[in-house]
Amino acid sequence: xxxxxxxxxxxxxxxxxADQVHAFGPLSxxxxxxxxxxxxxxxxxxKSTLMLIMAGLLESTTGKVEFENKLVEGPKTDIGIMFxxxxxxxxxxxxxxxxxxxxxxxxxxxxxxxxINDILKSVSLEDFAHRYPHELSGxxxxxxxxxxxxxxxxxxxxxxxxxxxxxxxxxxxIRSDFQKLWMVKRPTVIFVTHxxxxxxxxxxxxILISPRPGKIDREIKIDLPYPRDLKLKxxxxxMKYVNSIEEVFHEYGVI
Amino acid sequence: xxxxxxxxxxxxxxxxxxxxxxxxxxxxxxxxxxxxxILPPPSQIFLKGSADIDKLIYYxxxxxxxxxxxxxxxxxxxxxxxxAISFSSILRRTLYPFFVSIEMTPKIAFAPLFIxxxxxxxxxxxxxxxxxxxxPIVLNAILAFNSLSNELTLFYQSTGASRxxxxxxxxxxxALPQCFVGFxxxxxxxxxxxxxxxxxxxxxGLGFYISIVTGNMRPDLAFAGxxxxxxxxxxxxxFVTIMEKILMPWHISMRRLNKQ
Numbered sequence: 001x002x003x004x005x006x007x008x009x010x011x012x013x014x015x016x017x018a019d020q021v022h023a024f025g026p027l028s029x030x031x032x033x034x035x036x037x038x039x040x041x042x043x044x045x046x047k048s049t050l051m052l053i054m055a056g057l058l059e060s061t062t063g064k065v066e067f068e069n070k071l072v073e074g075p076k077t078d079i080g081i082m083f084x085x086x087x088x089x090x091x092x093x094x095x096x097x098x099x100x101x102x103x104x105x106x107x108x109x110x111x112x113x114x115x116i117n118d119i120l121k122s123v124s125l126e127d128f129a130h131r132y133p134h135e136l137s138g139x140x141x142x143x144x145x146x147x148x149x150x151x152x153x154x155x156x157x158x159x160x161x162x163x164x165x166x167x168x169x170x171x172x173x174i175r176s177d178f179q180k181l182w183m184v185k186r187p188t189v190i191f192v193t194h195x196x197x198x199x200x201x202x203x204x205x206x207i208l209i210s211p212r213p214g215k216i217d218r219e220i221k222i223d224l225p226y227p228r229d230l231k232l233k234x235x236x237x238x239m240k241y242v243n244s245i246e247e248v249f250h251e252y253g254v255i
Numbered sequence: 256x257x258x259x260x261x262x263x264x265x266x267x268x269x270x271x272x273x274x275x276x277x278x279x280x281x282x283x284x285x286x287x288x289x290x291x292x293i294l295p296p297p298s299q300i301f302l303k304g305s306a307d308i309d310k311l312i313y314y315x316x317x318x319x320x321x322x323x324x325x326x327x328x329x330x331x332x333x334x335x336x337x338x339a340i341s342f343s344s345i346l347r348r349t350l351y352p353f354f355v356s357i358e359m360t361p362k363i364a365f366a367p368l369f370i371x372x373x374x375x376x377x378x379x380x381x382x383x384x385x386x387x388x389x390x391p392i393v394l395n396a397i398l399a400f401n402s403l404s405n406e407l408t409l410f411y412q413s414t415g416a417s418r419x420x421x422x423x424x425x426x427x428x429x430a431l432p433q434c435f436v437g438f439x440x441x442x443x444x445x446x447x448x449x450x451x452x453x454x455x456x457x458x459x460g461l462g463f464y465i466s467i468v469t470g471n472m473r474p475d476l477a478f479a480g481x482x483x484x485x486x487x488x489x490x491x492x493x494f495v496t497i498m499e500k501i502l503m504p505w506h507i508s509m510r511r512l513n514k515q
Contacts, residue, residue: 057409077415087410091428091505103424104414132505 004156004188005031005054010063012049023049024214026063029207036182036189038199040245041209042254047192048160050214054190055079055158077105080154080187082162086145088133094120094144095129098151105152112151119147123177139170146177159191163198175202179227196249200241201228208245211252220245295475304479310464315483317460321377321449322491325384329441333389334434337396354393362386363451370456380452380460387448388441395437399430432506435499442495446488461487 011025024046031037031054039047052058054065056072065072080101081087088097098116099109120126123143133141142162149157159178163171179202182189193199199206200222208217222241224232232238263270277297283289284296291299304311336354340346366383373379403426411421453462461480468476499506 052409055413057412075412075415077413079413081410081413083406083409085404085406087406089407089425089429090507091503100424101414104411104416104420106416134505134507 002033003030004033004068006066006069007031007054008064008066010050010053010065011061012046012053012058013061022213024209024212025050025061027214027216028063029216029219031188031190034186034188035205036191036203038191038193038203038206039209040193040196040199040206041214042211042249042252043194044212045209045214046212047209047214050209051158051160051190051192055081055156076156078154079156079158080149080152081158082142082145082149082160084161084164086133086141086162088141088145088148090133093130093132094125094136094147097133097144098148101148101151107152115151116147119151122180123147123174137170139166139173142166142170142174143177146174150181153185153187155187157187157189159189159193161193163193163195171198176227176229178202183226196242196245197233200224200238200245201233206245208248211254217248292472292474295478300475300478300482303473303475304482307476307479311461311479311483314459314461314464314480315487318446318449318453318462318484319487319490321380321384321452321460322445322487324377325381325448326388326442326445326491328381329385329388329392329445330438332385333392333437333441334396337393337434338400340393340397341400351397354390358390358394362390363448366452366455370452375456375458380449380457383452384445384448387444391440391444392434392437395440396430396434399433399437400426402433403429428503431503435495435503438495438499439492442491443488445491446484450484 007027007029009026009028011027012023014021014023027050039051041047049058053060054072056065056067056074056076067076088094089100092100095116098119099112102109102112116129117126120129123146125140125143125147128136128140128144133144136144142165145162163174166174175198178189181187182202189203191199191203203222206220206222208220209215210217220241224237224241228238281296281298284294295303336350340351340354363383365386366379369379369382373382407425407429411425416424449460450462450465453460454466457463461484465477465480465484468474468480
C-alpha cells in the first residue's frame, strides 16, 4: 500500500489569551491509500482537531502534514466531510443540497444528474429528493448529508462522528452504507469516533488516542473480512478486538 | 376566498375583542360623562375623521413617503455596513464599537438639530428615520454574518469555492433570518421616527396634523390621525413579514406560522 498522508511531530495548542489548552501531540503517523482508518479516543482528546489539521482546514502549532509527499498548507479540496451536525442548508432540498457541493466546486450539474439519482437510491432516499431537511428524520438527514459529502467522489473521506446523534438502528444502517461505498470505490477514509464497536466494525486499522493531551497509544490492525455484517459482529474474534480496546480505555479511567 | 373565510373564522376571538374594546370605550365615555374635548367616543372620532378624510389621506401619504424612503435607505446602508464590518477586522475594531456606543444614544435627540440644519422639508425627516432604523439593521446584520456554523464554514472551505461564490450560496442565505430580526425592529421604529420628526418641525404629515389638532382641543381628530399612523405602521410591518415569507419560506419561524 502506498502512503497518502504523512504526519510528523504534529502538535496543537489552542491559545485564548493567557489560557492554553494542549489538544494533542506531538504525534506522528502514516495513512495509506485506500485504507479505512479509525481514530478512536475519549471526548476531548483532540481527535477531531487532528483530522481537520490533516485536511488542511486548521493550522497546527508545530509539526507538519504531507499529502502525497507535498506539504499541506491550505485546505485540501479533494475531500468529502461529514460531521455530527450535518452540513445540509435549510433553504435547499435534499437534491439541492447535494448540488450545492457540485456548485461550490464549479462542476457541471447536468453531468451529475444520474449520479445523484444513484446515490440517493443507494441510501433509499430517492423519494425524498425534493424534500427540505426539516421534513426528514435525523437519520434521513444524515443519509442526505452522506450523499452531499460523497457526490463528487472524493479520494479522501473525513468522518467526524457522523453517527453520534443517531439511534442504534439508524446507526447500523448508515454504517453499512459507509461500508458498501468504501468496498466499491475504495476511497481513503479517516473516521473519528468514540464508539469502539463502530471502529472495529468499519475500519481496517484503529489508532487509539489517549486522553488530553492526545497521544497515539497504540495501533490495532483489524484483521476481519469485509463485509462485516451482524453475524460477524457476534463472532468471538470481533468481541476480542472490542474487549482489548475497552481494556485500554479502562486503564485510562475513561470507562 | 376559502382561505379568507378560514382566516376570519380562526381570528374571530381577536375581532370580537376589538369590537368589545370599542363598545366599552364608546359607552364608558358616555357613562362616566367624560367631556368630548378630553376623550371623545369612537363614533365621534369616526364621524369627524371622515369629514377630514382628504387631509388625513394626503398627510398619510407624506408620512408614508418619509417612512418608506428612510427605511429603504437604512436597509441598504445597514446591510452594506453590516457586511463590510463582518468581513473586515479593521472595521470590526473601529466602526463596530463606534456603532454600538451610538446605539445607546436616543437617536430622536438629534431631531431638533437636523431640523435646524436642513429646514422643514422632507430631508430632515428622512434622515431621522434612517438614523432610528440604521442601527438595529446594522447590528443584527453583523451578528447574522458572523454566526455561520463551524461545520458549514469547514464544508465550504473544503470545496475550494471562491469568496464571492460562498457569499451568495451560503453566507447570505444563512444570514437572512437574523437580518430580518433587524428589519422588523427597524420597521417598528420607522413610523415613530417620522412622527416625532414631524412633531418637532414641519408643515405637513400626520405628526404635524396630530400636534396641530391637539393644540386646537380636537382630540377626536388627533385619534383619527393616530388611527392612520397605526395603519401605516401595520403596512410597513406587513411588508417586511411578506418579504420574509417570500425570501425564506424554509425558515423555522415561517414553518410555525404555516402550521397555525
